[in-house]
Amino acid sequence: MQQTSDTQPPAIDVPADAAVTDFDWSQLTSAEGLMGLWDSIQPAVLNILFALVILWIGFKVAGWIYKIVHKSLEKTPGIDETLVNFLASIAKYVVVAMVVVTAVTQIGVETASLVAMLGAATLAIGLALQGTLSNVAAGVMLMLFRPYKLGEYVEVAGEAGIVKDINLFTTELATLDNIKVIIANAEAWGTTIKNYTSMGVRRVDVDYGIHYDDDIDKAIKIINDVANAHPKVLKTPEAPWAKVVTLNESSVDIQSRVWCDAADYWDVNFDLKKSIKEAFDKNGITIPYPHSVELDG
Numbered sequence: 001m002q003q004t005s006d007t008q009p010p011a012i013d014v015p016a017d018a019a020v021t022d023f024d025w026s027q028l029t030s031a032e033g034l035m036g037l038w039d040s041i042q043p044a045v046l047n048i049l050f051a052l053v054i055l056w057i058g059f060k061v062a063g064w065i066y067k068i069v070h071k072s073l074e075k076t077p078g079i080d081e082t083l084v085n086f087l088a089s090i091a092k093y094v095v096v097a098m099v100v101v102t103a104v105t106q107i108g109v110e111t112a113s114l115v116a117m118l119g120a121a122t123l124a125i126g127l128a129l130q131g132t133l134s135n136v137a138a139g140v141m142l143m144l145f146r147p148y149k150l151g152e153y154v155e156v157a158g159e160a161g162i163v164k165d166i167n168l169f170t171t172e173l174a175t176l177d178n179i180k181v182i183i184a185n186a187e188a189w190g191t192t193i194k195n196y197t198s199m200g201v202r203r204v205d206v207d208y209g210i211h212y213d214d215d216i217d218k219a220i221k222i223i224n225d226v227a228n229a230h231p232k233v234l235k236t237p238e239a240p241w242a243k244v245v246t247l248n249e250s251s252v253d254i255q256s257r258v259w260c261d262a263a264d265y266w267d268v269n270f271d272l273k274k275s276i277k278e279a280f281d282k283n284g285i286t287i288p289y290p291h292s293v294e295l296d297g
Helices: 025-029 031-074 081-107 111-120 122-128 130-145 185-189 216-229 262-282
Strands: 153-156 159-166 170-174 180-184 193-195 201-210 241-247 252-261
Touching: 031 081, 081 130, 081 159, 130 159, 130 185, 153 170, 159 180, 170 185, 180 185, 201 216, 201 262, 216 241, 216 252, 216 262, 252 262
Parallel strands: none
Antiparallel strands: 153 159, 153 193, 159 170, 170 180, 201 252, 241 252
């Protein structure tokens, strides 16, 4: 006669460090099997969770470090805002790198092994990220030689705008119509840079065409009088100047040259064009324009 037994089945002994691939999946039919599976993967799961927590906290700390360094450097005499942003971003990325290494170590990769792997992969990483690394190197050069600073109006890589930010990788401009332009530092450093602000003052050159029958000296006097009366036109490094520069087919071109603060360039440019045109009209100076003549066939 077959006897039944009320005793529990023997517990399945699963070593804590056993790999999941070595686990006998047939044991999942019992609670003991599920517990054995959990015991086998628990260390890896917990390490991954801890690594994610480290990354989350680390990125938060990196953001705080950026703000703290930024505020501290802002209060330091002799350091302008351009260098403040750059140094603060370096501090942030250093913290991020340390956090990533710590998180990888938490997963189980030994620091010595990680360093060895990074050393072996340096060449491959350098080739794959040569564009990024060149941006970092160019960013350092931009900070050393300072061809432009925050708030200056520049032309970089064919794009013109006000410098809003310079970090390790990119330069950010805002165009006059408020469009954000982001330029890689390597591209900015490798091209011609025009800084319209750094010299402090700029010269406004505008050409005015008058009719051949008009009095040239009278037109020149009107141009200079209007320029001298403008409150933003400077008398140094040179007083307002106007000369005949071209004899065109239908006009005599007179060029006006005045100096102003770099920040006032566009105001002076637009104001003089309007004021001189109005002064020409009042004094009988004509500006020729094309005429169309219809001939009867």
